[in-house]
Amino acid sequence: MTLPPESAAWLQAISGASAIEEAEHVQTLWSGYGQILRVKLKQPTWPDSEPSTSTSLATRVIVKQISPPSSTEQGGAHPRGWNTSQSHRRKLRSYEVESAFYAHHAIHCDAFCRVAKCLAQAELPSGQIIVLEDLDQAGYPIRHRSLNAAGVNQGLRWLAHFHARFLHPQDQAAQWNDLWPIGTYWHLATRPDEFETMPEGALKQAATAIDACLNECQFQTLVHGDAKVANLCFAARHHQPPAMVDFQYVGRGCGMKDVAYFLSSCVSESDCERNESRYLATYFESLRDAMLTHGTEPIEFAAVENSWRKLYPIAWADFVRFLEGWCPGHAKLTGYSQRMTNLALEHVGGEHTPSPND
CATH class of the missing domain: 3.90.1200 (Aminoglycoside 3'-phosphotransferase; Chain: A, domain 2)
Structure with a gap:
């Protein structure tokens, strides 16, 4: 999977990058509502970002591309069969909530409850897009399935x-x-x-x-x-x-x-x-x-x-x-x-x- 052309063009423009060098598929969103990509940018400047979020280290970013299935598909390929109009509306609302959290509330989180910095987000014809700091690059590369x-x-x-x-x-x-x-x-x-x-x-x-x-x-x-x-x-x-x-x-x-x-x-x-x-x-x-x-x-x-x-x-x-x-x-x-x-x-x-x- 790759970024849709309009999303790639927007990302390059908003980041000030001279090019998008690669896009690695990280995962498909639940029930097929889009994808998460790790994108490598060439020489980004982030000209329109707040000083607290733009960083010279953000040469790799996480792009969450939300592209919901059409209403006729009733919510996508749910792994347990809960493909209802209600579940579809709930998922759509969930991405609106996530966008609002990063836009207005994540700023209150500190190093003890660290969250990824939101670098940019937009509504495009291809769907909602959220660009986040790559936590792997920021020093948080370890994932576990269970914990000691x-x-x-x-x-x-x-x-x-x-x-x-x-x-x-x-x-x-x-x-x-x-x-x-x-x-x-x-x-x-x-x-x-x-x-x-x-x-x-x-x-x-x-x-x-x-x-x-x-x-x-x-x-x-x-x-x-x-x-x-x-x-x-x-x-x-x-x-x-x-x-x-x-x-x-x-x-x-x-x-x-x-x-x-x-x-x-x-x-x-x-x-x-x-x-x-x-x-x-x-x-x-x-x-x-x-x-x-x-x-x-x-x-x-x-x-x-x-x-x-x-x-x-x-x-x-x-x-x-x-x-x-x-x-x-x-x-x-x-x-x-x-x-x-x-x-x-x-x-x-x-x-x-x-x-x-x-």
Whole structure:
């Protein structure tokens, strides 16, 4: 795959490069909604970029080219068959959200919750295009499929610092209206099809109550929304904090949603069982330090920890609810995730509440 001619011409013009020397295909976007390329530029100058983002080192950039399938294709070749008009609209919105995050909010992230610098973005006839700094070239070339304890701790610290940067009381939401009103790709309001296919039982009956516990908790932040190990880029320098990519589902929420989902992506069931308390301690210690660093007064750390710790099993149950409808038998539906779900059901009482379609 290569850049469409108009995208290549725009990139060369916006970067001031004398030529595009090569374009390497990195991956196809989920369900065939475009592609990610690593592009090598010859002598770029980035004449119109902000000083904080343009850099003489940006001779290699990551180009995210969003070219959705036509509406007649109903959302592309989804690997699990969820090719619906609703999923199509959700994906289109997700790229609008990612664009808004890089344009207006990524500037608040620092070295402890590193994200790629956005060098340029545009809407072209061939689709939306986002040009990002190549994190490999910036010193974050390492990817993992699973993590040891040190790697898990690094990911949890990234989340803690990210959450501290955007922490706010529940009633202060207007400044993030361009992002998802509820972060994560699995939250209940956007998954009625998967909810309908869930097996009947206590979790389905309690789904709305579980969703409300998370959405109405006293303290909110921006959650990454897809904080899995595959989206972490680790630094070549061993003790340097990692970077995170893929902000399509960033929005308001309880930080525990990111924590539970991250742990589900990178550690085994037995590891979760053995080290749950240690991992949560790492997260909350890092959150406390980050709140002190970023000056989140008048929010008190103890109040946030007290609120969010209780919601850790709730966050697990919320994700389990999605998996039971989306992919019954998924590898993440473990004994540990069931234990968390049982704790959540005890918390909400397990009473029947209206479904999203009632």
